[in-house]
Amino acid sequence: MADLSVFSTSYLEARAKFVDAARGAGATVYEYRHPTLKGPDGEPMCLDVAVAGSEDAERVLVAGSGTHGIEGYPGSAAQTAWLLGGGAQRLPKRTAMVFFHAHNPWGFAHKARGTEENVDLNRNFLDHAKPYPANPGYAEVHPIVTPEEWSDASVAGIFRGLDAYRQKVGEKAFSTAFNGGQYSHADGIYFGGQREQWATYSFREAVLKHVAHAKHAAIIDFHTGIGPWMEHIYLCFHKEGSPARERARTWWGERAVNLAGVTHKALADYQGVLIDGFAAMLPKAAVTCIVVEFGTLKREEVQRANMAGRWLRYCGAKQPALARKVHQEFCECFYPGDPKWRAAALEQSREILDRGIAGIGRV
Numbered sequence: 001m002a003d004l005s006v007f008s009t010s011y012l013e014a015r016a017k018f019v020d021a022a023r024g025a026g027a028t029v030y031e032y033r034h035p036t037l038k039g040p041d042g043e044p045m046c047l048d049v050a051v052a053g054s055e056d057a058e059r060v061l062v063a064g065s066g067t068h069g070i071e072g073y074p075g076s077a078a079q080t081a082w083l084l085g086g087g088a089q090r091l092p093k094r095t096a097m098v099f100f101h102a103h104n105p106w107g108f109a110h111k112a113r114g115t116e117e118n119v120d121l122n123r124n125f126l127d128h129a130k131p132y133p134a135n136p137g138y139a140e141v142h143p144i145v146t147p148e149e150w151s152d153a154s155v156a157g158i159f160r161g162l163d164a165y166r167q168k169v170g171e172k173a174f175s176t177a178f179n180g181g182q183y184s185h186a187d188g189i190y191f192g193g194q195r196e197q198w199a200t201y202s203f204r205e206a207v208l209k210h211v212a213h214a215k216h217a218a219i220i221d222f223h224t225g226i227g228p229w230m231e232h233i234y235l236c237f238h239k240e241g242s243p244a245r246e247r248a249r250t251w252w253g254e255r256a257v258n259l260a261g262v263t264h265k266a267l268a269d270y271q272g273v274l275i276d277g278f279a280a281m282l283p284k285a286a287v288t289c290i291v292v293e294f295g296t297l298k299r300e301e302v303q304r305a306n307m308a309g310r311w312l313r314y315c316g317a318k319q320p321a322l323a324r325k326v327h328q329e330f331c332e333c334f335y336p337g338d339p340k341w342r343a344a345a346l347e348q349s350r351e352i353l354d355r356g357i358a359g360i361g362r363v
Ligand SMILES: [Zn+2]
Pocket: 067, 068, 071, 223, 224, 225
């Protein structure tokens, strides 16, 4: 059985374990601290970066956690376990592993999906000087997914409404409306923001400092929620036939590009995704990007949890007892407590990281 002590119950605990493991592995640790924002226990909010290997390595693999706050707990455990497991001592020549810990520290610390401004960080990586992409479908979805009351009956009503909308517009248009990202409803779901988030800014600062020099750069962004229980799936957004897509296929296998295990009938047209922002910052490098999702519950339960997270933020304070129960269910959906699930996520993450390092070490 894997050592599950790398899993944490708070942001502070996860951060301390990560920083200790990084220092113990001989990595150099950097901190990107929010100037004023604090966590629920008054703790500072930081993106922490650990560089294992040479700071000016020409091949750099970034592995990040916590784009969606709560999902950072398994991602953090994966990072810490890899550092404790001696990965940093087995790096190929001219290759560095760079961990980004807690892309969205506020969401991580509060066990929420969004940032301090209810922004889905994975929809915020776009040019904020330009008009935001329109998502007219979301305006139709918004009243359905934002109930004042949270109960089995209200949730059943949500799904009836979503089913009717899906039948009207088809799977692809439904997915884009529902979770492609929207920039019009600040109290809605999958809100991409109306300005750059501090977390976006600090991620960009860290990429400039630790990655921009690389000839070959790659990123693995660890998430949870999509995919079968105790398994992982890959999301690769590189174009069919592109060298980047071929690298992903070579490093992680056919499943990295064929959507194996993804139960979505049609993927949305996503806007402002973090890994796309990463690639756009590195025009001179050969860049390979992948999202890894550790699967948890069924798709409908994950959708329910995302809407529950929105209800908790805007309506939960009026019903604290119910809010505690709903939040427990929310956490269980993105950070399962089952030791078997946690052991599987650790074991799989080690292989994913090792394959990424071996892959970029060979290019
Ligand atoms: Zn996620």
